[in-house]
Amino acid sequence: MSVNKEEISHTIIELEKSFNERWSAGDSRGYLDAFADDVSYFDPILKSILVGREKVIAWIDSIYSNPHIVRSEYLNPSVHVSDTGDLAVLGYNLDTFVLDEYGAEQQLRAWNATHGYQLIDGRWRIVHSNWAFAQTVTEAIAS
Numbered sequence: 001m002s003v004n005k006e007e008i009s010h011t012i013i014e015l016e017k018s019f020n021e022r023w024s025a026g027d028s029r030g031y032l033d034a035f036a037d038d039v040s041y042f043d044p045i046l047k048s049i050l051v052g053r054e055k056v057i058a059w060i061d062s063i064y065s066n067p068h069i070v071r072s073e074y075l076n077p078s079v080h081v082s083d084t085g086d087l088a089v090l091g092y093n094l095d096t097f098v099l100d101e102y103g104a105e106q107q108l109r110a111w112n113a114t115h116g117y118q119l120i121d122g123r124w125r126i127v128h129s130n131w132a133f134a135q136t137v138t139e140a141i142a143s
Contacts, residue, residue: 003083008085012079017074024096025069028064031060038052038127041056041129041130042131068098070105071097076091076093077090079091085119087119090116093110094109113130115128115129
């Protein structure tokens, strides 16, 4: 059976956008409900990796508040799909924008995001999630 990598890539990007739109509007459940039981998660403000759906959800629930994001820019999306079509890795840059006190848009954050998706029981689940702040250093470093 042939794997349609283009179709899978499109599906993964659309899923990610739908989770992000919910997050931006105050509903974190899109991402949380998509995590696999054994998800691994890197958060830029944590020193260590979190492993396991319950730990990741507890962490996010403890810090999440509605960010009131009014616009998101999905930049440079890249999806790598396995030859078997049941594993995909998505990487992209995300710029988020909120309204300032005058109603004008201002950038809230710039992110580098990487998510591993696996098709589990017919549903794409996030098995790895890595969020990093973009441009956290001002000069090139090798280590």
